[in-house]
Amino acid sequence: MQGFLSCPFCAYEEGLSRNPRVCPRCEVPLRWQWEGRAFSPGELSGRGVWRYRPLLPAVEPVSLGEGGTPLLEAHPMDGIEAKILWKLEFLNPTGSFKDRGAAVMVAVLKALGAKRLADDSSGNAGAALSAYAARAGLSAKIFVPASASGPKLQQIAAYGAELVRVPGPRPAAAEAIRRACAEDPDLVYASHNLSPYFVAGLATLAFEIAEESGWKSPDHVVVPVGGGGLLLGLFYGFLLLAELGWVEKIPRIHAVQAEACAPVAQALKEGLSLPKEVELGETVAEGVRIPRPERGREILAAVRTSGGQGLSVSDEEILQARRELARDGLYVEPTGAVAPAALAKLWEMGAVRSGEVVVVPLTGFGLKTG
């Protein structure tokens, strides 16, 4: 095991532990930080997520073949004179980028002696955790709102996870899992929103993008934001590469949300340091329907440090982008079209300029929704 936990806002540090931890001073989730000797990219070997093992907390892989996804040049888009590259994250083993986080998190928790894992997600995070727990020989208990249904729930059940249906709105599932983990110390909260190891695994997306570009950062990365793990993984990934001297700069990271539920995008537009208080609005983008992201303060700081923008897109724009991608052979779930839907806006507002390179992860597979 490598590295340590640290507060994103103060100098607080501590050693690795199983359950998510918060800074006793700043009351924000701790993050995992790399610590090691300087080395060169020539020492990397293998493919996919575990190629970057020297930059990850876990040493012994748990793997289903995650990562190593194609970076595909987009066909020219109406009036946009930038080079757009799709990163095909929906080709991961369970159909979303969450596999990067789940693989690394499960490997760390297994190495720390965990046998039983729990998360609250009726979506892609639940599916990814269930698959990797199965692969590692650990059990998974997934807390979902009693009203949840659909292909993602079937996928979770198929991997053999135990489903715990919690009556009431979604926050009730989050409360139920906290209670269950507090009462049963052997049940580890393997949270896709709070575990520092999940974000550490997502950083491999930045490593791959940079390496495929000849150890160069793109000018921009455009990401959908729900809990913000994807955005933070990219940010810390590029930051680490810059610290190692493997890339010269970090890209501008733009955060895109659905208009109906845009706490982060609105806070960025209004210059707030905490997410805007919003209602849980209805949107086709179920994967980013999160009114109170627990790492909100950290997400806002990351976007601002990178020089990025906050944007929101309507359901109509999301579904239009989804159709256009499919007409180009790329079938994503609606949440996977949230970031592509913002490209025209970034171009029109002058945030993206002629000749610049823009990478957009396509986050989830089209067959994930009905």
Ligand SMILES: *Cc1c(COP(=O)(O)O)cnc(C)c1O
């Ligand atoms: C989880 C998810 C997102 C949002 O990622 P966060 O890390 O929660 O911000 C976007 N798209 C898809 C398909 C997802 O499953």
